[in-house]
Amino acid sequence: MNASTTRHASAFLAVILAVVGHAAVPVTDDPLVRDALAAEARLDTPRALELFQAASREHSDNAFLEQKLARQYSDAEFDATTTAEKLRFARLALQHSRRAVELEPNNAVNVLSVAISYGKIGILSDVRTKIAYSRLVREGAERALAIDPNYAWAHDVLGRWHYEVASLGFATQWIVKLVYGGLPAASYEDAISHLQRAVALAPRTVVHPIELGFTLLATGREAEARAAFERGLVLPSKEKHDEADKARAREALAKLKRASK
Numbered sequence: 001m002n003a004s005t006t007r008h009a010s011a012f013l014a015v016i017l018a019v020v021g022h023a024a025v026p027v028t029d030d031p032l033v034r035d036a037l038a039a040e041a042r043l044d045t046p047r048a049l050e051l052f053q054a055a056s057r058e059h060s061d062n063a064f065l066e067q068k069l070a071r072q073y074s075d076a077e078f079d080a081t082t083t084a085e086k087l088r089f090a091r092l093a094l095q096h097s098r099r100a101v102e103l104e105p106n107n108a109v110n111v112l113s114v115a116i117s118y119g120k121i122g123i124l125s126d127v128r129t130k131i132a133y134s135r136l137v138r139e140g141a142e143r144a145l146a147i148d149p150n151y152a153w154a155h156d157v158l159g160r161w162h163y164e165v166a167s168l169g170f171a172t173q174w175i176v177k178l179v180y181g182g183l184p185a186a187s188y189e190d191a192i193s194h195l196q197r198a199v200a201l202a203p204r205t206v207v208h209p210i211e212l213g214f215t216l217l218a219t220g221r222e223a224e225a226r227a228a229f230e231r232g233l234v235l236p237s238k239e240k241h242d243e244a245d246k247a248r249a250r251e252a253l254a255k256l257k258r259a260s261k
Contacts, residue, residue: 027062028064030059032054033051033052033055035051036051040068045078045240049069053069062103063100063103063104063107066096066097066100066103067096067097067109069096070093070094070095070097070100070113070117071093073089073090073096074089074117074120076089077120078244083124087121087124087125090117090120093116093120094114097113097114097116107147108144108147108148111140111143112141112151112157115138115139115157116157118133119134119137119157141154142158144157152197152202152208155195155197155201156195156208156211158194159192160191160195160211161186162191163186163211163214163215166191167218188215188218188219191215192212192215192216192219195208195211199228204236204238205235206232206235206237206239206242207239207241208232209231210228210233210246211245213227213228214248214252216228217252225252229252232245
């Protein structure tokens with residue numbers, strides 16, 4: 001899961017840096033930024049991070065660059081080998097995504113970036129933190145959708161949130177409610193609705209149909225789940241996590257095939 005998709009890159013072209021005594025210059029005209037975006041597109045996270053850091057030193061307090069730094073730290077987690085290192089990258093992503101929201105609070109990508117960072121930290125944390133941050137993930141995704149109802153990644157994140165919470169067993173939900181005050185209501189139906197919307201809005205994004213497939217599978221809709229997995233598998237990999245998501249889909253299809261024999 002990545003919140004700053006290239007689908008929304010055009011939204012950032014309007015971001016400008018005010019230079020005292022000079023005309024405002026789009027930050028994306030900076031060769032450093034162009035090179036950083038190219039490195040990001042080829043999934044070279046270390047190089048993209050290095051270039052965005054250099055650009056940020058030249059253009060301080062720029063929401064676009066803060067969000068891009070958050071994206072690189074979030075992607076760097078996929079290459080980390082220890083929990084401590086993953087947590088460090090996730091916290092750096094949260095730090096920069098929060099700063100992006102401070103600078104540009106009504107940008108849906110910035111808002112969702114914070115939610116995704118909370119989610120990544122929660123996965124790696126103790127139960128109390130998981131529950132607290134799970135609430136923040138939902139709030140952030142809903143706020144992003146309030147800003148941009150057609151933001152595919154916000155629908156994806158909210159759909160996954162519904163799936164994960166709805167998947168908790170009754171006993172687990174009871175313990176969570178008793179000890180931690182519970183979580184907002186969730187349902188597979190809402191999960192499917194949001195994930196279907198994500199697929200419709202961004203039909204070339206690998207993870208949307210794959211996550212939809214897992215949710216359909218949880219509700220017993222195996223034929224539709226197979227179709228969703230297969231749809232995701234034929235799409236070109238463009239995100240850092242796409243190959244891992246495809247591996248999950250292949251494993252699920254293999255299990256379905258074995259079960260049908």
